Amino acid sequence: MTHKNSRASRRVLAFLVSSALPLLAHAGGVKDTLDEALAQQQARSDLPGFCAAIVDADGVLYQNGFGFADVAAKRRYTADTVQPIASVSKTLIGVALMKAVEQGLFTLDTHVNDVLPFKVVHPRFPDRPITLRQLATHTSGIVDRAAVYEKAYERSAAPRTSLKEFLVAYFDQKGRYYDRRNFADSAPGEAFGYSNIGAALAGYAIEAKSGMSYADYTRKFILEPARMASSGWSLDEARNDNATLYEAKGKPYPTYSLVTYPDGGLHTSCADLGRFLAQVIAGRRGGSGLLATASFEAMLAPQFDPARPPKGVDAKHPNSGIFWMFLGDGEIAHYGGDPGVSTFMAFDPKTGLGRILLANIGGEDAMTKALAGQMKNLWTTLQDYGPKLSSTRDRAGTAAGP
Numbered sequence: 293m294t295h296k297n298s299r300a301s302r303r304v305l306a307f308l309v310s311s312a313l314p315l316l317a318h319a320g321g322v323k324d325t326l327d328e329a330l331a332q333q334q335a336r337s338d339l340p341g342f343c344a345a346i347v348d349a350d351g352v353l354y355q356n357g358f359g360f361a362d363v364a365a366k367r368r369y370t371a372d373t374v375q376p377i378a379s380v381s382k383t384l385i386g387v388a389l390m391k392a393v394e395q396g397l398f399t400l401d402t403h404v405n406d407v408l409p410f411k412v413v414h415p416r417f418p419d420r421p422i423t424l425r426q427l428a429t430h431t432s433g434i435v436d437r438a439a440v441y442e443k444a445y446e447r448s449a450a451p452r453t454s455l456k457e458f459l460v461a462y463f464d465q466k467g468r469y470y471d472r473r474n475f476a477d478s479a480p481g482e483a484f485g486y487s488n489i490g491a492a493l494a495g496y497a498i499e500a501k502s503g504m505s506y507a508d509y510t511r512k513f514i515l516e517p518a519r520m521a522s523s524g525w526s527l528d529e530a531r532n533d534n535a536t537l538y539e540a541k542g543k544p545y546p547t548y549s550l551v552t553y554p555d556g557g558l559h560t561s562c563a564d565l566g567r568f569l570a571q572v573i574a575g576r577r578g579g580s581g582l583l584a585t586a587s588f589e590a591m592l593a594p595q596f597d598p599a600r601p602p603k604g605v606d607a608k609h610p611n612s613g614i615f616w617m618f619l620g621d622g623e624i625a626h627y628g629g630d631p632g633v634s635t636f637m638a639f640d641p642k643t644g645l646g647r648i649l650l651a652n653i654g655g656e657d658a659m660t661k662a663l664a665g666q667m668k669n670l671w672t673t674l675q676d677y678g679p680k681l682s683s684t685r686d687r688a689g690t691a692a693g694p
């Protein structure tokens with residue numbers, strides 16, 4: 293009897309596998325076609341190299357690299373190539389803030405002066421406290437004064453100046469960088485004004501309250517749980533093959549690091565960042581270990597009243613989550629740019645599909661109209677192929693599943 297059942301089981305298994313093979317072949321065909329489309333675009337572009345990924349709540353649907361991580365050495369850019377991701381790093385501040393809220397360290401509406409070892413006071417509105425939620429939605433009234441923020445970029449593999457030292461110098465009235473121009477004319481909570489230094493302050497608030505450096509905190513509660521083994525907060529920390537970064541006309545940038553590293557200093561790869569984004573998508577649906585479902589929902593909920601948004605909010609970014617942007621087309625996203633760096637990450641809350649594009653070129657001189665158009669075309673191609681890859685996975689899973 294057991295022998296007959298075993299043969300019957302093998303026949304069922306053979307049927308399921310044979311039924312799935314055409315669908316799996318189709319999935320391979322879609323990926324091959326996407327490979328070809330992206331390779332052709334790279335060959336016609338000004339990009340030294342880039343990687344692309346498409347993910348959903350179950351993980352990576354597609355990832356690959358194109359062009360060169362190092363042009364002179366002819367080293368290929370792959371899905372495991374590591375590079376800085378600029379302001380896409382802020383999405384980790386969002387997760388870290390919600391983790392700290394879960395741990396009871398503070399709430400999003402806690403005043404920063406109840407957390408920090410130094411005072412941050414808006415000189416024009418000293419009675420209006422700044423909250424963590426305002427930092428996370430860029431409505432704190434803190435301004436990136438260009439002449440000072442440039443000093444956050446240091447020519448070294450890891451910052452020589454500490455995050456606390458820089459922030460004290462910027463916000464303490466006796467600090468060497470303090471100036472009334474570090475704050476906007478608007479009161480906290482009244483207007484949107486994108487601030488990297490404000491974001492770094494939110495990262496430091498976690499550090500001040502947890503007793504761990506922001507780097508250690510995010511490593512423990514984000515990078516390790518998300519299996520982002522090749523990621524780190526400086527060139528010294530990141531592992532695997534690091535990309536050379538390029539400016540205009542293919543000139544390599546000198547090595548640099550970011551003192552205000554929570555706002556833009558994560559070094560990671562498409563493979564690692566894809567794991568992170570998949571967990572965010574899954575977490576919103578109740579299937580991720582990084583945060584409780586309620587925390588994901590709070591992080592990705594619109595923070596602005598559409599009827600009374602803060603001043604300065606535009607149609608391209610009509611709302612904000614906690615360090616996540618809402619785009620006009622409904623996607624939840626972040627993007628970033630730094631010397632030698634251009635990065636994009638987004639997901640559609642309706643379809644649950646996410647996409648990532650990392651390129652080792654960027655900066656004001658490099659970002660020509662032509663290059664911007666080439667990146668837009670790559671981004672659109674990923675958007676077009678996402679549903680096709682998702683469909684092949686769903687069909688193959690249905691045919692081959694139990």
